[in-house]
Amino acid sequence: MQETPMLFPMSSVEFWKQIKTIMEEVVEQKLNASIKKELPHSHLPEKALLKATEVCQIFQVSKPTLYEWMRQDKLKSFKIRSRRYFCRADIEAMINHPPVVNH
Structure with a gap:
């Protein structure tokens, strides 16, 4: 060429x-x-697992509200020893598709 x-x-x-x-x-x-x-x-923090206090800060809610969401199966969590953790993917899913509020 x-x-x-x-x-x-x-x-x-x-x-x-x-x-x-x-x-x-x-x-x-x-x-x-x-x-x-x-x-x-x-x-959102880059971690895969978030603590309850971090999730409360993200949604700007109190811990009792967060625990009520867990009781209503709006948000999944799991315990490791004495701490409760939430998956980042679940938090993102809740932000993208908030649960329907029943009045």
Whole structure:
């Protein structure tokens, strides 16, 4: 293949390396931006398991309210020794699809 002359102060190999690097950076920025849009609950801690106090802060409710949700099966939890934990995925699901309030 015949090399096309270019009016840049660099070799064509170097030019294409720079283009590739720029494209990779742009794609990475776009991917990161789309991931942030898909995770609207970025205020949630990154841990897989959350403590009751953390869940109370997320929903801005008291512990008695949280325990009432658990009693009503609106939110699942489990105990490890004397502590109660909640799965981050369950919290995100509750945020995305809040339970129906019966009056």
